[in-house]
Amino acid sequence: MVVILLIIVVLAGGAGGYVWSMMRPVEASTEPVVFEIMSGSGTSKIADQLQEEGLIRSGLTFKGYLKWKKLGSNFMAGTYSMNPGVTYDEIVSKLSSGEVVPEEMVKFTIPEGYTVLQMAGKLSYEHVVDRDEFIKLANDPSAFDVDFVKDIPVDEELRYVLEGYLFPETYELKKGSSTQDVMQRMLEEFQTKINSIPDLEAKLQEKNLSLHELLTIASLVEKEVVVDEERALVAGVIYNRINQDMKLEIDATVQYLLDKPKERLFFKDLKVQSPYNTYLNKGLPPGPIASPSLPSIEAALNPEASEYLFYVTKKDGSSGHLFAKTYKEHQQNIAKSKAAQ
Known part of the structure; x- marks a missing residue:
């Protein structure tokens, strides 16, 4: 009996030793x-x-x-x-x-006022997206799962359907994200920013505007204005000219049509045949000409009331504008601006 117990103890000890060695x-x-x-x-x-x-x-x-x-x-x-x-x-x-390995991320910035083509070029250069695919997807809103996309007008005159809707911001995504993933994230950011604007729907109804039209005005403001304090005032001028059935005659709409923006437009440039050319056509262009910032969108939604119908850029380096109620005053401002050079 003693021998049997001794054998059991030895076996148990051996098993325990084996388990212990396996746990090391x-x-x-x-x-x-x-x-x-x-x-x-x-x-x-x-x-x-x-x-x-x-x-x-x-x-x-x-x-x-x-x-x-x-x-x-x-x-x-x-x-x-x-x-x-x-x-x-x-x-x-x-x-x-869940102490997992941090995913490798890629960070990139879309500046305010960038166009689809500028975004595609920048992000392709930074190896974030495929340029051709980015441009192709900019005309394929059905590829994205964002609520507002279905409300973008079906208009053959639109140069890029998603122009203006890819929100300018600094982003951080997983390295290796697809071009579609990158654009989806930008559209989601636009949705978030739009949702943050108080009483947006009520104000759009009050102005009898669609979101697309609001965004178009905001893009004009974005491309025309450098000084933040002037955004709402310039937006007001745009509304004033539309209400008086005047052509907007905004240089940025012509620059949008050129292969490369020019420092100075010539009269021949103003004759470029396109529905976007506000020197030839009354009213708004078919869609946004760039991606506006939130302040420009808010300025377009809440324009500053005035009797101004004209503005010209100051040539004194301030990037501000001189505003005028009449064409005569506008001509005087142009002369004043040139004299300040």
């Missing part, structure tokens, strides 16, 4: 092991994966350890990085807290 960390290394725990993976699969990755000696022992300690039910999916030599407790802690 593997040989330490400074070379991290990066692996992914897929969503829905159970503790058994995770244990086997850890053994295959060389992070533990025995998947079976790790399973037993988890069962004994009642652990593993809260392990999180994701990509992890661990160095060989980690203990069971360290592994459990990382998997339970």
Whole structure:
């Protein structure tokens, strides 16, 4: 009887020693092991994966350890990085807290007033998007899941359907995001910004404007104004000219049609045949000519009342404007501006 008990003790001790040896960390290394725990993976699969990755000696022992300690039910999916030599407790802690490898991100900025073509060029140069695909998708709103997209007019005269809707902002996305993902994010940002404007729908109805028309006016303001304080005043001039059935005659609408913007437009440039040319056509162009900032959108929604019908850029380096109620005053302002050069 004593012999049998002795044998049992020896066997138990041997088994315990084996289990203990299997629980010991593997040989330490400074070379991290990066692996992914897929969503829905159970503790058994995770244990086997850890053994295959060389992070533990025995998947079976790790399973037993988890069962004994009642652990593993809260392990999180994701990509992890661990160095060989980690203990069971360290592994459990990382998997339970979701201490995943930070995803590599790419950061980029879309300046206010950029056009679709400018965005495509900049982001392609920065290796964020494919230029041709960006331009193609700018005319395919059905490719995106954003509420307002369905309200963009179906108009063959639009140069780019999404012009003006890709919000100018600094973004950070996962590296390797597709061109469509990048544009989706920009459209979502536009939706967020628009939703932040108080009483937007009521004000649009009051002005008998669609969001598309508002955005078109805002884009004109964005391209015409540098001094923030003048945004609402310039917006008011645009409304005044429309209400008096005057052509807007905004240089930026002509610049939009040129392959490369010019420092100075010539009379021949003003004769470019296009529905966007506000020197030839009354009313608003078919759509936005750039992506306006939120202040320009708000200025278009809340224009400053005045009797002004004209404005000219000051040539004194201030980037401001001289405003006039009559054409005669406007001519005087032009002369005054030139004299300040």
